[in-house]
Amino acid sequence: MSQVNALQRPPYRFDAEKWRADFPILRRQVNGRPLVYLDNAATSQKPQVVIDAESNYYSQTNSNIHRGVHRLSELATNQYEAARGKVRRFINAASDREIIFVRGTTEAINLVAQSYGAQNIKAGDEIVISTMEHHSNIVPWQLLCERTGAVLRVVPINDDGEFLFDEYRKLVNERTKVVAVVHVSNALGSINPVKKIIELAHRFGAKVLVDGAQAVPHLTVDVQDLDCDFYAFSSHKIYGPTGIGVLYGKAALLNAMPPYQGGGDMIRQVTFEKSTYNELPYKFEAGTPNIAGVITLGAALDYVSAIGLDAIAAHEHELLEYATAAAAEVPGMRLIGTAHDKASILSFVLDGIHPHDTGTILDHQGVAIRTGHHCAMPLMARFKVPATARASFALYNTRPDVDALFAGIAKVRQMFAK
Amino acid sequence: MSDLRELYQEVIFDHNRKPRNFRKLDPADRLAEGFNPLCGDQITVYVKFDQGVISDVSFEGSGCAISTASASLMTEALKGKTEAEARALFENFHSAVTNHGCAKCDDLGKLEVLTGVAEYPSRVKCATLAWHTFTAALDQKDQPVTTE
Ligand SMILES: Cc1ncc(COP(=O)(O)O)c(C=O)c1O
Numbered sequence: 001m002s003q004v005n006a007l008q009r010p011p012y013r014f015d016a017e018k019w020r021a022d023f024p025i026l027r028r029q030v031n032g033r034p035l036v037y038l039d040n041a042a043t044s045q046k047p048q049v050v051i052d053a054e055s056n057y058y059s060q061t062n063s064n065i066h067r068g069v070h071r072l073s074e075l076a077t078n079q080y081e082a083a084r085g086k087v088r089r090f091i092n093a094a095s096d097r098e099i100i101f102v103r104g105t106t107e108a109i110n111l112v113a114q115s116y117g118a119q120n121i122k123a124g125d126e127i128v129i130s131t132m133e134h135h136s137n138i139v140p141w142q143l144l145c146e147r148t149g150a151v152l153r154v155v156p157i158n159d160d161g162e163f164l165f166d167e168y169r170k171l172v173n174e175r176t177k178v179v180a181v182v183h184v185s186n187a188l189g190s191i192n193p194v195k196k197i198i199e200l201a202h203r204f205g206a207k208v209l210v211d212g213a214q215a216v217p218h219l220t221v222d223v224q225d226l227d228c229d230f231y232a233f234s235s236h237k238i239y240g241p242t243g244i245g246v247l248y249g250k251a252a253l254l255n256a257m258p259p260y261q262g263g264g265d266m267i268r269q270v271t272f273e274k275s276t277y278n279e280l281p282y283k284f285e286a287g288t289p290n291i292a293g294v295i296t297l298g299a300a301l302d303y304v305s306a307i308g309l310d311a312i313a314a315h316e317h318e319l320l321e322y323a324t325a326a327a328a329e330v331p332g333m334r335l336i337g338t339a340h341d342k343a344s345i346l347s348f349v350l351d352g353i354h355p356h357d358t359g360t361i362l363d364h365q366g367v368a369i370r371t372g373h374h375c376a377m378p379l380m381a382r383f384k385v386p387a388t389a390r391a392s393f394a395l396y397n398t399r400p401d402v403d404a405l406f407a408g409i410a411k412v413r414q415m416f417a418k
Numbered sequence: 419m420s421d422l423r424e425l426y427q428e429v430i431f432d433h434n435r436k437p438r439n440f441r442k443l444d445p446a447d448r449l450a451e452g453f454n455p456l457c458g459d460q461i462t463v464y465v466k467f468d469q470g471v472i473s474d475v476s477f478e479g480s481g482c483a484i485s486t487a488s489a490s491l492m493t494e495a496l497k498g499k500t501e502a503e504a505r506a507l508f509e510n511f512h513s514a515v516t517n518h519g520c521a522k523c524d525d526l527g528k529l530e531v532l533t534g535v536a537e538y539p540s541r542v543k544c545a546t547l548a549w550h551t552f553t554a555a556l557d558q559k560d561q562p563v564t565t566e
Pocket of ligand 1: 106107134136182185186213234245375
């Protein structure tokens with residue numbers, strides 16, 4: 001196994017050991033070994049405060065919201081709306097009305113593609129995405145293009161996995177109506193220059209949706225500073241529960257958009273002739289929402305805020321550097337994604353060894369990573385690999401986790417040697 | 419590590435390194451493409467018959483060690499079999515690797531080295547991709563088969 005020279009590295013942050021204790025699942029064993037969880041880009045583990053928030057909601061407050069006059073309904077409504085305020089502060093939106101709760105990033109993007117798309121996109125219009133998009137930021141736009149006759153344009157990347165801004169500049173023009181781009185790539189870790197991307201798109205009057213699924217857990221996001229039109233993220237990747245996510249949209253845009261789904265809560269008045277719609281954000285929250293999920297997401301954001309994203313980012317960055325240095329010492333290990341600006345993700349292939357085999361053998365050592373195409377098949381094609389193995393770091397990961405990963409990789413290579 | 423060795427037996431590494439019958443058959447009497455979207459494995463299986471007996475069978479493609487070794491071992495096992503015998507062998511093999519127990523496991527011969535995948539549900543598809551593709555070739559399905 002390759003050893004990284006500890007003397008050249010900044011002092012190890014012991015805070016992570018403390019944070020680690022907040023996550024009960026990290027105390028369990030897998031295949032007889034202590035769990036080394038490095039699949040955080042797929043979903044992160046949950047701290048006890050988050051688990052408790054969900055349990056407390058169901059044992060103390062459970063009730064439907066926005067409809068009852070009784071006490072519990074009032075409490076649940078207050079907690080639900082308080083969570084909306086927490087999300088608003090977390091991404092610095094201008095108003096609570098701009099925070100729409102959805103099932104996740106995927107639904108947020110589909111909402112925009114369907115609602116905004118139906119109203120504003122027509123044949124010959126162009127939608128710009130990048131090569132490194134997750135399928136959830138490709139397929140909804142493809143569907144929209146099929147329905148409307150609009151054209152999908154794809155910004156290329158370089159061999160390091162960096163967004164090619166000059167190529168983007170050549171692609172945007174007056175026909176561009178939407179630019180949909182990932183903030184941090186889930187398969188590469190690349191951090192895209194979204195502020196510049198947005199600025200250029202706006203010069204042509206195009207609206208910009210940012211897929212922030214992998215950004216929000218790792219960097220401070222300020223939607224007003226970015227000036228993005230839409231921003232999407234998922235709770236489960238930022239220590240919150242599954243099945244809940246957020247669409248941020250500028251109020252003026254959301255107001256002008258038609259509803260996404262019809263039903264209870266999203267209406268003001270219904271007659272059989274015509275219905276009028278509720279105001280923002282309720283217009284886009286038809287039916288009983290995931291109340292527990294929203295409140296628990298609020299608890300997760302409180303948890304992250306208490307530690308501070310700067311501290312989290314610094315810790316994760318140090319782990320990434322530690323791991324990247326270790327990777328350089330492993331013969332036949334190639335990193336996929338070597339962008340200058342990179343967050344928390346180590347995607348790799350081992351010469352002559354399929355990532356699937358790597359994943360199974362690592363799992364045997366208790367090391368959980370993701371292997372596959374990471375819902376980014378066009379990106380795999382770009383790098384001419386069928387799949388990669390991906391380790392991704394969260395605030396509770398430590399250097400011993402990285403050491404376990406590389407001990408596991410050494411084992412994989414040893415088994416395949418000859 | 420003992421049980422990991424049950425999955426990755428030496429025979430599997432051997433067939434992964436040097437896959438047997440790894441070539442195109444041109445012309446083939448039957449062929450089909452298979453695809454495992456989960457891990458990006460892809461395979462084409464070619465079959466030739468001579469008087470109702472499989473006279474040659476080969477494959478091309480790329481995949482993990484389990485899927486490559488399984489395809490390679492499959493081609494060895496199928497030569498000389500009738501279509502009915504081949505299908506029966508797949509049935510046996512399939513139930514062995516999905517841990518449903520099998521009536522005639524001793525008939526599996528060399529294929530037995532793959533039965534370790536029964537303990538790894540996420541890897542069963544790797545071991546069966548070549549076989550599903552082979553049966554699709556027998557059925558002459560136009561659509562590529564996928565494991566999903
Ligand atoms: C960059 C990116 N976009 C979108 C998604 C989709 O998120 P979800 O499955 O939570 O809707 C993911 C998560 O897999 C992702 O990593």
